[in-house]
Amino acid sequence: MTKELRIENLRVAIGGKEILRGVNLTIRQGEIHALMGPNGSGKSTLSYAIMGHPNYEVLDGSVTLDGRDILTMEPDERAKQGLFLAFQYPTAIPGVTVANFLRHAVTNVRNPERKEGEDLIPMRDFRKELRQQMDELGMDHDFARRYLNEGFSGGEKKRAEILQLAMLRPAFAILDETDSGLDIDAVRIVSEGVNRIAAKNSTGVLVITHYERILTYIKPQFVHILFGGQIVENGGPELVKQLEKEGYDWVRERYPEAAQTEEALQLAAKQQQVQGGVQPVF
Numbered sequence: 001m002t003k004e005l006r007i008e009n010l011r012v013a014i015g016g017k018e019i020l021r022g023v024n025l026t027i028r029q030g031e032i033h034a035l036m037g038p039n040g041s042g043k044s045t046l047s048y049a050i051m052g053h054p055n056y057e058v059l060d061g062s063v064t065l066d067g068r069d070i071l072t073m074e075p076d077e078r079a080k081q082g083l084f085l086a087f088q089y090p091t092a093i094p095g096v097t098v099a100n101f102l103r104h105a106v107t108n109v110r111n112p113e114r115k116e117g118e119d120l121i122p123m124r125d126f127r128k129e130l131r132q133q134m135d136e137l138g139m140d141h142d143f144a145r146r147y148l149n150e151g152f153s154g155g156e157k158k159r160a161e162i163l164q165l166a167m168l169r170p171a172f173a174i175l176d177e178t179d180s181g182l183d184i185d186a187v188r189i190v191s192e193g194v195n196r197i198a199a200k201n202s203t204g205v206l207v208i209t210h211y212e213r214i215l216t217y218i219k220p221q222f223v224h225i226l227f228g229g230q231i232v233e234n235g236g237p238e239l240v241k242q243l244e245k246e247g248y249d250w251v252r253e254r255y256p257e258a259a260q261t262e263e264a265l266q267l268a269a270k271q272q273q274v275q276g277g278v279q280p281v282f
């Protein structure tokens with residue numbers, strides 16, 4: 001059965017500042033969507049709000065998965081419902097190995113009724129599956145024994161995110177700038193991995209990116225532009241081409257009101273940076 005992730009009129013604030021001002025977006029399983037937009041337009045904010053990051057305050061609107069309100073759920077519950085986010089800036093978890101982290105996460109997502117302290121999925125099966133997925137992503141098996149993201153290069157962090165995607169097999173995956181920091185070969189390997197995983201599990205994918213390159217591998221049917229806290233344009237791959245060629249000036253001209261909001265947000269962000277106020281999230 002095809003599930004549907006529906007975002008309606010979503011308004012989100014962070015630190016008392018409204019960033020998302022009524023976002024509408026529906027993704028069905030098996031669909032590939034791309035979300036583009038200038039720096040600071042709220043793409044990561046949208047991802048965090050969907051996943052339930054506590055710093056992001058939902059002011060209005062709804063996010064439902066097959067009609068069920070997910071905004072009242074804890075982040076782990078959202079993951080059990082089949083949502084996954086590959087972070088733009090994955091954080092290190094010193095002391096927790098990749099293998100250990102994944103064995104817990106996979107167990108919890110696959111057996112949602114499991115209570116803390118109950119058995120994890122059998123080591124032999126888990127290890128076999130993990131190795132297979134690492135091979136497909138071109139990752140050295142030694143990685144599994146390292147602490148999650150600790151000392152990982154930018155590209156290694158992104159691969160580790162996709163390894164999680166492969167192991168967790170969510171119904172919906174948000175990939176927040178998974179291409180940033182990847183070398184040219186890695187973009188292809190990671191993208192092929194995403195395509196393979198998405199096809200196998202009929203995953204609905206939202207690819208957040210600034211660049212055309214990743215979208216030549218992960219081909220979106222739907223492309224959206226987030227600007228001034230709203231999705232102002234919905235189209236197909238031709239939008240990607242247009243942005244690549246012309247940048248965002250035509251968007252600014254077409255949506256002057258959103259452009260004003262955008263400018264105000266950028267200014268506020270700059271002031272906050274000067275004061276050292278913007279904290280890394282998660």
Ligand SMILES: Nc1ncnc2c1ncn2[C@@H]1O[C@H](COP(=O)(O)OP(=O)(O)OP(=O)(O)O)[C@@H](O)[C@H]1O
Nearest residue numbers: 014015019038039040041042043044045269278279
């Ligand atoms: N913890 C925070 N405190 C204050 N402002 C924040 C915080 N996190 C994000 N913001 C602000 O929210 C706005 C949207 O940020 P967000 O990270 O969602 O943008 P983005 O579209 O993902 O940008 P990029 O393309 O650079 O990743 C920015 O102006 C940013 O400075």
Ligand SMILES: [Mg+2]
Nearest residue numbers: 043044045088
């Ligand atoms: Mg971002």
